[in-house]
Amino acid sequence: MAPVPFSPIKIGQIDDVQELRKARPATIPERFVRDIAERPFVAKPSMHIPVIDLSKLIEGDLEQFHTELSKLSTSCEEWGFFQVINHGIDKDLLQNIEKVATEFFMLPLEEKQRYPMAPGTVQGYGQAFVFSENQKLDWCNMLALGVEPHFIRNPKLWPTNPANFSETLEMYSANIRGLLRMNYYPPCSRPDLVLGLSPHSDGSALTVLQQAAGSSIGLQILKDDTWIPVQPVPNALVINIGDTLEVLTNGKYRSVEHRAVTHKYKDRLSIVTFYAPSYEIDLGPLPQLVDENRPCMYKNYNHGEYSKHYVTNKLQGKKTLEFAKIQHKLSC
Numbered sequence: 524m525a526p527v528p529f530s531p532i533k534i535g536q537i538d539d540v541q542e543l544r545k546a547r548p549a550t551i552p553e554r555f556v557r558d559i560a561e562r563p564f565v566a567k568p569s570m571h572i573p574v575i576d577l578s579k580l581i582e583g584d585l586e587q588f589h590t591e592l593s594k595l596s597t598s599c600e601e602w603g604f605f606q607v608i609n610h611g612i613d614k615d616l617l618q619n620i621e622k623v624a625t626e627f628f629m630l631p632l633e634e635k636q637r638y639p640m641a642p643g644t645v646q647g648y649g650q651a652f653v654f655s656e657n658q659k660l661d662w663c664n665m666l667a668l669g670v671e672p673h674f675i676r677n678p679k680l681w682p683t684n685p686a687n688f689s690e691t692l693e694m695y696s697a698n699i700r701g702l703l704r705m706n707y708y709p710p711c712s713r714p715d716l717v718l719g720l721s722p723h724s725d726g727s728a729l730t731v732l733q734q735a736a737g738s739s740i741g742l743q744i745l746k747d748d749t750w751i752p753v754q755p756v757p758n759a760l761v762i763n764i765g766d767t768l769e770v771l772t773n774g775k776y777r778s779v780e781h782r783a784v785t786h787k788y789k790d791r792l793s794i795v796t797f798y799a800p801s802y803e804i805d806l807g808p809l810p811q812l813v814d815e816n817r818p819c820m821y822k823n824y825n826h827g828e829y830s831k832h833y834v835t836n837k838l839q840g841k842k843t844l845e846f847a848k849i850q851h852k853l854s855c
C-alpha cells in the first residue's frame with residue numbers, strides 16, 4: 524500500500540467501499556450508516572428536470588432559438604438543474620471516458636492507492652471532504668484530478684493504468700474543461716441506510732455531469748423540499764448551477780442541493796467537471812441584478828478564499844455558501 528502523506532487532520536480509518544462490497548460484511552459498518560433524518564427514502568419519480576436542446580440555441584431558426592432560450596432561463600431560475608442534448612460532444616468520447624474510468628476503478632486497490640487523495644485535499648483517489656474521525660462516510664470512491672488551467676495539475680496523481688487514461692482525459696477536457704471528478708458507487712446491500720454522496724451544492728460556477736450508460740439512477744436534487752431523481756437521458760449531459768453563479772446573479776439563479784444514493788444490485792459511475800473562476804478573481808453580485816426589490820444578498824469575496832473554505836469543510840447541504848451571505852439588507 525502506498526504511504527499516505529502526513530496530515531494534521533485526523534480522519535480515522537476509511538474503508539474502501541469497493542473492498543467492503545467484495546467482503547460482503549453481514550452489516551454495514553457504523554461509519555457509513557446515516558442518522559435517521561439523513562437516510563434516503565424512495566424519491567418521487569413524477570417530476571423530471573428540464574431538457575435543453577443545445578442545437579436549437581446554436582443552429583436553430585429565430586423562433587426555435589427564442590423558445591429554447593426562454594426554457595433555459597426558466598430552468599436556471601426554477602430548477603438550477605437541467606440536461607442538455609445535441610451538445611455536439613462526440614458520443615465516442617463520452618463512451619471512452621466511461622470506459623477508462625471503469626477500468627481504473629476495477630483495478631486492484633494497491634494499484635489505485637498509488638494515487639492517494641491526502642486528507643484535507645481534493646485531488647487523487649479516495650474520499651474527499653472528510654475532516655474528522657466521527658464524520659459519516661459516503662458509499663463512494665472518487666478519483667479527482669485538476670485538469671485546466673494547466674498549473675492545477677498534479678501529474679503524480681494521473682493514473683498510468685489503463686494505458687490510454689491520460690490521453691482520453693486530455694481529449695475529454697479539451698471539450699469539457701476544469702476540475703474533473705470520477706465518482707464510483709458500488710452496489711450496497713442496504714441502500715436505505717447509506718448515502719452515495721452527502722447532500723451539497725457545488726462550489727463551482729457551473730457543473731457538467733455525465734451519468735455513465737447503464738448506471739443506477741442515483742442523482743437526486745432537492746426541489747420544494749422533495750428529493751427528485753434525475754432520470755438519465757442517453758448521451759445527455761446534466762448541467763447545474765453552482766454557488767458562484769448564485770452569487771453573481773444575486774440569487775436569481777440558485778445553486779441547488781443534490782446528493783447521490785446507492786442501489787442494491789447496480790453500480791454507478793458519474794464523471795463530473797467543475798467550471799470555476801480563477802483563484803485570484805474577486806467577485807460579488809452583478810450591480811445590474813441588485814435593486815430595492817432584490818437587495819444585495821452576498822458580500823464581495825475572493826474566489827480562492829471561497830474555494831479554500833469549500834474544500835476544507837464537510838459537505839453539508841448549502842451551508843458553505845453562508846460564507847458569502849449578507850444577513851442584513853445592504854447595498855453592494
Ligand SMILES: O=C(O)CCC(=O)C(=O)O
Pocket residue numbers: 704706720725732741742781782783792793795
Ligand atoms: O454521482 C452523481 O450524480 C453526483 C455527483 C456530484 O454531485 C458531484 O460529484 O459533485
Ligand SMILES: [Fe+2]
Pocket residue numbers: 723724725781
Ligand atoms: Fe455535486
